[in-house]
Amino acid sequence: MTAPAAMPLRIQLAVFTRLLAIQGSWNYETLVGNGIAFAMEPALRLLPEGRGGRPYREALARQSRYFNAHPYLAAVAVGALARAELDGVPAAQIERFRTALPGPLGSVGDRLVWAGWLPVSSFLALLAFGLGAGPWATVLLFLVLYNAGHIALRGWGLWVGWSRGMRVAPALGTPILRQGPQYIARAVSLFGGMAIPLAVARLLRPGRERLLQLSRTSSDPMFSGTVRDLVVPVALVAAVVVAIVLVRLHGRVAGWRIALGALVVLALFSVVA
Amino acid sequence: MSLLSALVPLALLGAIIGLDVVSFPQAMWSRPIVGATLGGALVGRPDAGLVAGIVLELLAMDTLPVGASRYPDWGIAGVIGGAIHAAHPSHPSGALAVSILAALATAWAGGWSMYALRRMNGAWHTASMPDLDAGSRDAVMGLQLRGLGADLVRGALVTVLALAVFDTLATVALDRWSLGPTMTNTGIVVIAAGTASAAAWTLTHATARTRWYAFSGVALGVAIMVLQ
Numbered sequence: 001m002t003a004p005a006a007m008p009l010r011i012q013l014a015v016f017t018r019l020l021a022i023q024g025s026w027n028y029e030t031l032v033g034n035g036i037a038f039a040m041e042p043a044l045r046l047l048p049e050g051r052g053g054r055p056y057r058e059a060l061a062r063q064s065r066y067f068n069a070h071p072y073l074a075a076v077a078v079g080a081l082a083r084a085e086l087d088g089v090p091a092a093q094i095e096r097f098r099t100a101l102p103g104p105l106g107s108v109g110d111r112l113v114w115a116g117w118l119p120v121s122s123f124l125a126l127l128a129f130g131l132g133a134g135p136w137a138t139v140l141l142f143l144v145l146y147n148a149g150h151i152a153l154r155g156w157g158l159w160v161g162w163s164r165g166m167r168v169a170p171a172l173g174t175p176i177l178r179q180g181p182q183y184i185a186r187a188v189s190l191f192g193g194m195a196i197p198l199a200v201a202r203l204l205r206p207g208r209e210r211l212l213q214l215s216r217t218s219s220d221p222m223f224s225g226t227v228r229d230l231v232v233p234v235a236l237v238a239a240v241v242v243a244i245v246l247v248r249l250h251g252r253v254a255g256w257r258i259a260l261g262a263l264v265v266l267a268l269f270s271v272v273a
Numbered sequence: 274m275s276l277l278s279a280l281v282p283l284a285l286l287g288a289i290i291g292l293d294v295v296s297f298p299q300a301m302w303s304r305p306i307v308g309a310t311l312g313g314a315l316v317g318r319p320d321a322g323l324v325a326g327i328v329l330e331l332l333a334m335d336t337l338p339v340g341a342s343r344y345p346d347w348g349i350a351g352v353i354g355g356a357i358h359a360a361h362p363s364h365p366s367g368a369l370a371v372s373i374l375a376a377l378a379t380a381w382a383g384g385w386s387m388y389a390l391r392r393m394n395g396a397w398h399t400a401s402m403p404d405l406d407a408g409s410r411d412a413v414m415g416l417q418l419r420g421l422g423a424d425l426v427r428g429a430l431v432t433v434l435a436l437a438v439f440d441t442l443a444t445v446a447l448d449r450w451s452l453g454p455t456m457t458n459t460g461i462v463v464i465a466a467g468t469a470s471a472a473a474w475t476l477t478h479a480t481a482r483t484r485w486y487a488f489s490g491v492a493l494g495v496a497i498m499v500l501q
Contacts, residue, residue, distance in 0.1 A: 193490020
């Protein structure tokens with residue numbers, strides 16, 4: 001049996017929708033394995049004897065076993081494995097192919113999405129906030145930008161997996177996946193560099209305004225214009241020091257844990273003192 | 274304003290946002306910048322929610338949702354942080370500190386609840402092994418739907434518990450808060466900005482020429498800040 005050249009639209013839509021829930025039963029035993037079978041199931045109904053037939057049940061059993069991949073690039077695996085099942089590729093060959101896929105799909109996805117597209121989208125939203133955008137503009141910018149990449153990647157993955165089948169490996173060497181993370185890393189650096197000072201300045205504006213009010217009513221030099229103007233520069237220099245310390249610690253302590261500890265101490269001091 | 278009056282909408286928001294972290298559809302509306310703004314909006318002040326969301330987003334930069342690693346639940350944390358910050362407009366000195374503290378504690382507890390859910394999914398999977406090996410469609414669908422449903426319930430429960438604990442604690446702490454807003458808020462923002470900067474460095478330093486992009490970005494950002 002040979003699979004149709006293009007996945008029927010109805011099946012495509014069903015598989016794509018299920019891909020969005022591919023991690024629904026994520027666990028430490030089979031990772032995303034059951035999700036692969038769940039997403040692929042509508043396509044497996046095209047096997048001889050249809051839903052419930054022997055080929056269908058054998059394929060479903062095979063595909064629900066251990067599998068690991070980045071959730072977005074798992075679409076490549078779902079497309080390619082569904083194509084292989086429908087092309088009638090021998091089970092042993094599918095098993096070998098299934099074992100070889102997780103490595104590249106995991107590492108490429110992590111670099112491209114979690115370490116690339118997500119931080120870029122976040123920093124662009126922070127930049128918009130720093131430039132004065134309101135709550136809905138900031139949130140919409142982030143969601144639209146991030147999901148343009150997210151949906152495109154899942155859609156491309158399903159298409160390329162289905163159209164290439166067992167010969168999908170060269171598609172993972174496409175320039176977007178190979179060199180994309182480098183370009184995105186530069187964008188993270190550029191937009192992060194721009195966004196952080198601007199976001200800090202806007203976040204500290206209420207405090208500076210409070211100092212401005214106090215300077216009008218008090219002769220205390222603590223509330224003078226000089227002190228007020230130094231709040232943001234001092235905060236930025238201190239942030240650089242914190243960043244250097246965290247980089248030196250090399251991931252041994254996460255920044256949020258330090259923040260949690262510092263806030264507990266600050267809250268106790270402020271409430272008890 | 275007591276957050277308990279908005280408990281049901283906040284719990285629903287927490288459930289939907291908690292589901293997005295891993296299970297469905299990972300469209301990143303579980304990022305704190307989104308969750309906190311929506312949490313603030315449900316209390317009537319999306320702008321206050323956004324401020325908490327920006328601080329949490331900076332802190333969340335160094336924990337990426339990579340596969341099997343255990344990471345904090347920033348989605349529900351955002352809802353809690355945004356809602357608490359929005360609910361205390363008359364306490365500019367400590368509202369941000371208290372809301373971020375509540376959000377970080379929720380993120381930590383939420384991370385543990387995700388770990389527990391994954392273990393539970395594993396137990397359900399082990400129990401379904403004979404059916405899965407037989408190629409049962411019902412077993413595949415059942416595991417997936419049960420996992421999704423359990424994650425939805427997890428999100429709602431963590432949100433309700435966090436609100437019940439931190440709404441009261443926040444009110445008590447803010448009544449006694451003695452530090453001024455400049456010192457408190459500057460301290461939080463410094464740690465958050467430092468965390469995001471370190472995360473950006475860690476993510477990008479292995480790529481050629483990124484430090485020049487970073488320096489150019491900082492120069493541009495500072496120039497715009499001065500012009501503002």
